[in-house]
Amino acid sequence: MSKGTVSINAENIMPVIKQWLYSDKDIFVRELVTNGCDAIRKFRWLVNNGQATADDAPDRIDVIADKEKGTLTFIDNGIGMSEEEVVKYIAQVAFSGATDFITKYTEDSKGEGAGIIGHFGLGFYSAFMVSDKVVIDSKSYSDAPAVRWTSEDGMEYEIEPSDRTERGTAITLYIDEADKDFLNLWTLRSTLEKHCAFMPVPIFVSEVVKPEEPKEGEEPKKAPEPQQINDTHPLWMKRPNECTDEEYKEFYRKVFNDYEEPLFWIHLNAEYPFNLKGILYFPRIKNEFTASEGVIKLYNNQVFVADNIKEVIPEFLLLLKGCIDCPDLPLNVSRSFLQNDGYVKKMAAYITRKVADRLVSEFNTKREDYQRYWDDIHPFVKYGCIKDDKFYDRVKSALIYKTTGGEYVTLDEYLNKNCPDGEDKVVYYASDEKRQAQMIKLYNDQGRDVILLNTLIDNNFISFLEYTERDGKVSFKRVDAAADSLTEEGEVSEDARVKLEGLFRKAMGDDTVEVQLKPFKDDALISMITVDEQNRRFTEMSSRWGGMDMKLPEKRTLVLNDKHPLVKWLQAAEENERTETVCAQVADLAEMARQPLVADRMVDFLKRSNALLTQLIEK
Ligand code: ADP
Numbered sequence: 001m002s003k004g005t006v007s008i009n010a011e012n013i014m015p016v017i018k019q020w021l022y023s024d025k026d027i028f029v030r031e032l033v034t035n036g037c038d039a040i041r042k043f044r045w046l047v048n049n050g051q052a053t054a055d056d057a058p059d060r061i062d063v064i065a066d067k068e069k070g071t072l073t074f075i076d077n078g079i080g081m082s083e084e085e086v087v088k089y090i091a092q093v094a095f096s097g098a099t100d101f102i103t104k105y106t107e108d109s110k111g112e113g114a115g116i117i118g119h120f121g122l123g124f125y126s127a128f129m130v131s132d133k134v135v136i137d138s139k140s141y142s143d144a145p146a147v148r149w150t151s152e153d154g155m156e157y158e159i160e161p162s163d164r165t166e167r168g169t170a171i172t173l174y175i176d177e178a179d180k181d182f183l184n185l186w187t188l189r190s191t192l193e194k195h196c197a198f199m200p201v202p203i204f205v206s207e208v209v210k211p212e213e214p215k216e217g218e219e220p221k222k223a224p225e226p227q228q229i230n231d232t233h234p235l236w237m238k239r240p241n242e243c244t245d246e247e248y249k250e251f252y253r254k255v256f257n258d259y260e261e262p263l264f265w266i267h268l269n270a271e272y273p274f275n276l277k278g279i280l281y282f283p284r285i286k287n288e289f290t291a292s293e294g295v296i297k298l299y300n301n302q303v304f305v306a307d308n309i310k311e312v313i314p315e316f317l318l319l320l321k322g323c324i325d326c327p328d329l330p331l332n333v334s335r336s337f338l339q340n341d342g343y344v345k346k347m348a349a350y351i352t353r354k355v356a357d358r359l360v361s362e363f364n365t366k367r368e369d370y371q372r373y374w375d376d377i378h379p380f381v382k383y384g385c386i387k388d389d390k391f392y393d394r395v396k397s398a399l400i401y402k403t404t405g406g407e408y409v410t411l412d413e414y415l416n417k418n419c420p421d422g423e424d425k426v427v428y429y430a431s432d433e434k435r436q437a438q439m440i441k442l443y444n445d446q447g448r449d450v451i452l453l454n455t456l457i458d459n460n461f462i463s464f465l466e467y468t469e470r471d472g473k474v475s476f477k478r479v480d481a482a483a484d485s486l487t488e489e490g491e492v493s494e495d496a497r498v499k500l501e502g503l504f505r506k507a508m509g510d511d512t513v514e515v516q517l518k519p520f521k522d523d524a525l526i527s528m529i530t531v532d533e534q535n536r537r538f539t540e541m542s543s544r545w546g547g548m549d550m551k552l553p554e555k556r557t558l559v560l561n562d563k564h565p566l567v568k569w570l571q572a573a574e575e576n577e578r579t580e581t582v583c584a585q586v587a588d589l590a591e592m593a594r595q596p597l598v599a600d601r602m603v604d605f606l607k608r609s610n611a612l613l614t615q616l617i618e619k
Contacts (some may be wrong), residue, residue, distance in 0.1 A: 001160040001472075024177065027131055028189075030195035032074040032171055034303055036061040038203045039078025039169060047081065054142050057167075059201050062144045062226060063192060064329075070175055072182055079167035081515075082144030083159060086136060090124060090149060091157060099321040127156040129457065130179040137162040138169040167520040189229060197255075198234040198302045200218055205229050234302065236277045236323055240267040252281050253433035256295060256321050260284055263373045266358045268324065274347050278324035280317070280355065284376045294318050299325040314348050314390075316384040317355060324351070349390065356384075356394035363398035371408040374400055380462040381528075387591075392468065401451040404433055404440050409449070411465075411474065418448050425474045426485070429453045429462075438593040439479035448523060450479055459541050480594040481533040483559040492562050496571045503575060505557055507583035513556050520561040527560045527567070528589040558587060568588055584608060 029082040040059045044050035062075040127134045132152060146160035181187050185207045193431040196203055207228035214220040235243060235251040252262050270276045286549035296313050298305045307319050362370045385392035400408045421427050428443055429451045430436040440450045501515035532555035560567045573579050588605045591597060597605055
C-alpha cells in the first residue's frame with residue numbers, strides 16, 4: 001500500500017467546495033454518472049480506432065444503494081484507470097484548476113458554485129460533499145492490474161491493489177450521517193431522473209436487499225431487477241422528419257408530466273452556426289399567465305444542466321416548455337459570463353427567430369388551426385413583442401385580433417374594412433364583452449367591428465403598438481373612449497351647450513364633467529359618457545403593474561344627442577326640479593351603458609326610477 005497527498009498546497013479546498021455546493025448537493029450524482037459516461041465513450045472510441053478489443057459487455061452504468069453498509073456505488077464498464085492514471089487524473093489533474101478556483105471565486109457570489117465545479121475538473125471531488133470516505137476500484141482496459149484508491153477527506157489517500165476483475169470503475173461513497181437520504185431508493189431515483197434522464201448510456205438503479213429466509217417449501221425470493229432510469233435517445237436527437245406527432249406528444253407528457261396536449265411544437269435542429277438541438281412546445285397558456293408556467297430544460301450533450309436559464313433562453317420564451325441541448329455552450333461557467341457572451345446572445349436570438357418563423361408559417365399555411373390556438377398563445381406572443389423588437393418585426397404579420405363577432409382579423413384586415421381611405425386609423429375595442437354590450441352594439445350598428453382585448457397584457461400591448469407603428473398612426477380606443485364615429489358633423493348652438501353643461505353639472509354634482517352637444521347617427525339614443533383613453537389606460541396600468549394607485553382624475557365627457565326630443569326639450573326648458581330629475585336620470589342611464597352604477601349612485605337611481613314610474617300612473 002502506498003500513501004500520498006493530493007498535489008495542492010491549499011488545504012482549505014474541501015471546506016470551500018462544500019460551502020459552494022451546499023445549495024445543490026445532488027450535483028455529485030450528475031458528476032459521477034457523467035464521468036462514467038465519459039469513460040464508456042472513451043472505451044468505445046478506442047475500440048472504433050482499433051486500439052482496444054471489444055467484448056460482449058453492453059455499455060452500462062449501475063448506481064447501487066446499500067443501506068446496511070451505508071454506501072452508494074457508481075459502477076461503469078468504461079475505459080478504467082491504472083494506478084498511474086488514478087494518481088495522475090484523480091489526485092493531480094483534478095486539482096490543477098483548484099488553485100484557480102480558490103483565488104478566482106471565493107470572493108464571488110455564492111450561487112454560481114454548482115456550475116464552476118465541473119468547469120475546473122473537480123467533478124469527482126463533489127463526492128466528498130456527502131461522504132465520510134470514498135473508494136475507487138478501477139481496472140483499466142489495458143493489462144494493468146486493478147487498483148484501489150481510498151480517501152476520507154479528498155486530501156490524503158491510500159493506494160493498494162484492488163480485487164476488481166472487470167474493466168471499468170466502481171466508485172463507492174460511504175455516505176455521511178447528514179446525507180443518508182441519498183440511500184433511499186426513491187430519493188436516489190428521482191435525483192438520477194432529474195439530472196440523468198437523457199444521458200447517452202443506460203443507467204440502472206437498484207438497492208441491495210438482504211434476502212429473506214425463504215419459508216418452508218417456498219422458493220427463495222429473487223432480488224428486484226435493477227431498473228433503467230434514462231432514455232438514451234431523447235426525441236430531440238432524432239431528425240424532425242423521422243418523428244411522429246404521437247412521439248412528440250408522448251415525449252411532452254413524459255418530460256413535463258402534463259397530460260394536457262401541447263398546441264404545437266418546434267423541433268430545433270441546427271448544426272451551423274450553432275450546434276443546437278431541442279424541442280419547444282407551446283402549452284395552453286391560460287389567459288392570466290405567470291412566468292412560472294413554462295419550463296425550459298437545458299442540456300449539454302444530453303446531460304441536464306438547469307431549468308430556465310434566463311441568460312440563454314429569452315425571458316418571454318420561458319412561458320413555453322421544452323428541452324434544448326447545446327453541446328458547445330460553456331455551461332459550466334458562471335452565469336455572469338453567459339450573460340455577456342456573444343455566442344450565447346446569438347443563440348438566444350436564433351431561438352427567438354425560429355419561434356417567430358414558426359408562428360408565421362402556422363398562420364400562413366394553417367390559419368384556421370392557428371386561430372384556434374390564438375386564444376391560448378396570444379398573451380405569450382404579445383409579451384414577446386413588447387420584450388423584443390426583433391421578435392415583433394418577425395411575427396408582426398401573424399398577429400391577429402378576435403372581434404366581438406367571433407372572427408379573427410389582422411390589423412390590416414381590420415383597418416381596410418373599418419377605416420376606408422381618408423379616415424383616421426382607429427381600432428375600437430372592448431375589454432369586457434358583457435358590460436360593454438350596449439356600446440359594442442352601437443358600433444356594430446354602424447357597420448364597425450369591435451375587437452376584444454381582455455387580458456392583462458393588452459393595455460401594454462396596444463400602447464406598444466401605437467408607439468411602434470407611430471408612422472402609420474394607428475390608435476386603439478375602447479368603445480367608451482370617444483363618440484366620434486357614432487356622431488355626425490353638424491352645426492350646434494354653443495349657447496345651448498353651455499346651458500346644458502350647467503344643468504348637468506348641477507344634477508350630477510360634478511363640476512368637472514364636460515358636456516358636448518352633437519347630432520348622433522342613432523336618433524333614438526339620448527346620450528353617452530366617454531372617458532379619455534390615455535388617462536384611463538395610465539390609471540389601470542399603474543395600479544396593475546406598479547402596485548401603486550396613481551389615479552389621474554378621469555376625464556369624463558357627457559355627449560348629448562342634439563337630434564333627440566328630450567335634449568331639445570332640455571335646451572328650451574326653464575330650470576327647475578323637473579329638469580334636474582331628467583338630467584340626473586339621463587346621466588345615470590349613460591353611465592350604465594358602460595359600467596354598473598355603484599353605492600349611493602345606484603340607490604339614488606333606483607329611488608328616482610321608482611318615483612318616475614309612480615308619476616306615470618298618477619297622470
Ligand atoms: P473532469 O471530469 O471534469 O475531468 P473529474 O474530477 O470528474 O473532472 O475527473 C478527473 C479525471 O479523472 C477525468 O478527466 C478522468 O480522466 C478521470 N476519471 C474520473 N472518473 C472516471 C471514471 N469513472 N472512469 C475513468 N476515468 C475517470
